[in-house]
Amino acid sequence: MMRQYFYLALLALLLTACTADNGKKYVIGVSQCSEDIWRDKLNSELVMSTYQHDNVVLKFASANDDDRLQAKQISRFVKEGVDLLIVSPNQIHTISSVIDKAYDRGIPVILFDRKTDSKKYTAFIGADNYEAGHEMGAFIARQLKGKGNVVEICGLEGSSPAIERNRGFMDAVSGFPGIRVVDRRYAGWLKDRGAAAMDSILAGGQHVDYVFAQNDRMAVGALQAAERHGIRGMRIAGIDALPVPGGGMENVRDGRMEASYIYPTRGDLVMQLALNILEKRPYKRDNYLKGTLVTSNNANALLLQSEEIMKQTARIQSLHGKVDNYLAQYNHQKVYLLLFSVIIILLVGIMVYAYRTTVMRRHIEEEATAAKLQFFTNISHELRTPLTLIADPVEYIIHDPNLSPQQRGMLQIVQRNVAVLSRLVSEILDFRKVQNGKMQLHLSDFDLSECMRQWLGLFDTSARKKHITLQLHVPESIPMRADRDKLERICYNLLSNAMKYTPEGGCIGFAASVEADKVGIMVSDNGCGIAQDDLPYVFDRFYQAGNAGHGTGIGLALVKAFAELHHGQATVESEEGKGCTFVVSMPLRQEGKACAQEVQPDGPLIETEENTEIPNQARHVDDLILPAESDRPEVLVIDDNGDIRTYLRSALSPIYKVSEAVDGKNGLEMARRIVPDLIISDIMMPVMDGLEFCSQLKQDKAISHIPVILLTARSLDDQRVEGYEHGADAYIAKPFSLRLLLSRIDNLIQSRRKLSQLFSNSDENDVLEKLSNETDKTFITQLRKIIQDNLGDSEFNVERFGDEIGLSRVQLYRKVKALTGHSPVEMLRKARLMRARHLLQTTDKSVSEVAYAVGFSTPSYFSKCYKEEFDLQPAQER
Known part of the structure; x- marks a missing residue:
């Protein structure tokens, strides 16, 4: 039946697929070297161009001026099998190889805006950067009337626009001998770096008549820098002239800049060129877009024109979105009628299948749980005999007066862990009794308050070791009739969990309160807490929360089972990271007759850690010569x-x-x-x-x-x-x-x-080869360089050594000693003496000159150290 449902669903999907467009699809990868307003405008124009070409899919990637990232992005496009690449390279040389590989694999490559040093590209389209630079150079020369100091702030060094704009600008001003380009800085097309470059120029006291920035962002940055230096009305020109708020065109209109140059994007022409290539239509290999100079005379008119174009563009985008919605609704409505009937049939089938699956899963889970419990029960019974054979001999041997303190310490570890195993075995067997309905209450009358004081006292030693504060809040007396052993087990499990998950210096609360005929026992801590997703399941058998470090998942299940045996309940509240609170509530008096004598548990409930120091001996050391x-x-x-x-x-x-x-x-x-x-x-x-x-x-x-x-x-x-x-x-x-x-x-x-x-x-290079850790190799290399760089500095000491290498004095000493066998001071002195020996043997310098040259403060101390190192006086090296 489920197979029939599958075939019906498959038929619906096939019918839906038949409505899709079967035309040729083109995937075009667009690799931008950076992100800015100009490139966002280009991307928007490319997207708009696809409105009339439904068979074109664009994939964009921006490298944020990172050459390696751009190379990886282009390689990813190639692996994805794009049909064409549009690339704006960051620099001329950096990504030529990866573009060449794409071109060699038959993928057409359009270089936009920028070029590389390779001829392996299908077409180029973009503004004429040389023309833009030349136009701005001629304009500035005319404005200065052929005489003045000019500063040029260039874009990214090594990028083709920066190179070509600079070349055009310099060719233009070279015809005016009175124009001096007094400084040139590279600012990577960024406003902040343009401001920093201008700050540096003005701080040098250089007189500047005109600033030519290779884009408007750097021009605005330079203007802000000039204003910070108290220079108002500095004459600045840029390139881009974007008609956006804060763009070059507005700054020219408002008089903050004297001129800019429209650097066109024309994404529509880029898309048309791409389609001409893909559809094998004629195209030109080199396509230069026209720009124009923007001054205060035409800036306002151009802004009005651009504003109108943007309104029309927004209107087109809105209409396109509506058309898309209408088409989507139309296609959906065609499919809905078919799918509705299929979904109804599937829902009925799924409901039947889910019901049967749920019933079967529940049955399987019950069988699995029963099998798991049976397995644990069998194992627990098998463990009891060997645990007894371990526990009794240990108990006997541990009291032997002939034992050494070390041996007794080892046996105490064995004894504690046997007690833990015994308790786990008892918990498994008790839980099995609960599951089988064979667990009974053995009632007795006792004072709960007094018992709680005793139970909390068992954890004093462990709490002191972890610096945990134990707080007890109980009434003076709470007379109670219940199974004292099981109530003790409840409290022990809750307190033990609290100890496990409470950090050092934390706090555990143990409290009881009486309300009407019921008592509530509360254990709270400020530990790691329990995630909200885990809270509903913490009392389930074998369940362990995500932050549980150890355990069997039985302890809390027993708490719940014992509470329910007393006609009560166990609850928990927790906030992750702030601790949790367990509350067990039950009647003060259970119905039934109290036993004359309390039933004691089968074995010890808890083994607390002794304060005895475990001796420091684990094997015979008679034959060892122990070091100091x-x-x-x-x-x-x-x-x-x-x-x-x-x-x-x-x-x-x-x-x-x-x-x-x-x-x-x-x-x-x-x-x-x-x-x-x-x-x-x-x-x-x-x-x-x-x-x-x-x-x-x-x-x-x-x-x-x-x-x-x-x-x-x-x-x-x-x-x-x-x-x-x-x-x-x-x-x-x-x-x-x-x-x-x-x-x-x-x-x-x-x-x-x-x-x-x-x-x-040995030679230090031999040692570097033997080091397996790259961090240690880098450290030794850095250590050697710092020593060599400071041989002649007599003031260079261990503190400065540590500052330069990034370690404290103690860390530096231990690290260097462990790796080299020498202290940092010894290494520095040895390096100075080796350099001194070389100077004495190869130069005519006197002993004093050599001593001072290698960082010794006095020639006499130098001679003493030299004698100790080489068993020669310095003068004997001549």
Whole structure:
């Protein structure tokens, strides 16, 4: 049945297509070198010209005076298969090659307004720039009566209009010996740059009688500059004479400019030339458009004429739009009747199909959820035995008085994580009971206020570590009959979530209020919050919001299930970025008899972190000769898992100084501050992941040299490739071998030290070839240039060194030391002594002259340093 609907819809589309115009379609690509009022006028005229040519489609691109961008745009037009190109080149030389390629591929090319240095074009159309420049030169000479100082402000250097206008202007004024062109500046056709050029000329104190700007925008800029310098009525002439508000024609009429020259666009003639070429009709290869001089005598008449033309143009555009609307309505009405019947049939079919699909999907989802729960249940049961076999021996061993502090610290990590697994297993099994309707309430009488104080106290240690404020607001006493264990589980899950998503220095509120015969328990935080799109689903089983870092998606589902078991409900309110508030409301007293003795949970509900410091030992180090504290390399560990950080600190501290960060952003800030010798980072972290951290680090000049080991559970080959593509120096998958990690750390640090030794003893060019990071290569090149440029400056010090290279004193020292084995001061002194040796061996300068030439403040200190470096006195080099 659905196939029949498809055929009917296809028939409707075919009938619609049959109404289309089957004539030859032409696609014309228009590449403008820049954006301005003049080019907007041309584009509008080209569009208007298509009104009588329905088979022409125009594609516009503007390069904003960027030669590379224009070359890319033209190449894109060629790839899209346009039938003809209209190009206004930015400069003579810059895009000739790409125009040649288009021409060689058989695409006709019309050069408009500007030319290139290649002869590979089909036709040229545009104003005669030489004539425009010559006309303005002759006019200015007549106005000055053959004597005066003239300034020329040119357009874009290297563009054909600027070259030709300058040539015409100079040919015209060369016939007047009394006319002196006292200055010439290039302003790239822009008003602001024209003003800046005039500012510079006038600041030099040059007397100027007349300014010739190669377009009106630069002329207005020059006029504004003159007015800022207190010069009123400066005589200025330009080119373009656009009849728009603020354009050249208005400025001439109002007396702000003495003259301009109409530089015509004539998009209609450009379009006609394009169609002549495409339709194989006769055409001329070079087509020059006529312009004319605009002065105060004819400016007003020309403006009135242009105003009337613009009115007629607007009227034509309006009529064209109405015609298009009428044609569109006519075509639509022809199709509507056919489509209406097809749509009705399709809607009926879609509704039937959607209904059946919804029923089937719901059935499949229920089966999938049941299968998922069954799978988790089976796994949970299988996990209970090994968890017991782990937890009991650990509990037994941890109290052995013969354990070292380091061993006891490791066992505490195991114990905490076994407790987490046990709790997850219990939650899965409890949720399965809820789904099967087998969960029952075990009622007891207790004081909710007192219980809430105890439950909040379990989070004191964790809150102190994250500097989170815990606030409790409860009445003095709230007598309650409910399942205390399940209520505790509700509060624990909500508080645990709040702790997870509240940042350091945040605040968590835990409150209860009584209204009539109901109690409301509220947990609020000022963390990251939950997106509005996620709010309706947060209590759904297995659902995780977009900002959820870890979890199973069961905790909040259990909160809702336990609340409903108590004939209550769980709700949430949140604003993303400002935190969220969970509220659980239920009756104060559940119907039923309270148990004589409270039923305790199957296992420990929560394991809080001990304040005991985890000892810094993870392997036997009896055979190691540990370095002094000040000589130890520094390793930065970045991981959002506190136990992983603790374990790595414990393993690495006997050999290295160890710092920690909880995510990539925090790690990047710490790396910039301490500049460690090596970084170990996880990949999957909140705020900034390990890949983004690695990429940003390798692009940061101050820390790009630091080796990075990515330590992660992502172990597939393409994931390893992704890690190396982001700049990682090593990639180790979890679970990892500690011996492998320690060996990799040692190898990377030793490799970096060997590279710095190589720098000390080899040619710097050899070292550059061995550096894999482009940021480090650029840094070394820049470092060498700064040293060479300042060898003779005795006042050059580390502070100025850092200012020139863009690093703080500490960052500069650590970066240079890590890459070269020398401090910046040592490198500078070594370079000065090498230059001094060269001067002593190849010139007749005295020792004192050489000492001062290479930046030493006294010859005696120079001799001392020279003796230490070369084991010779400077005089012995003669």
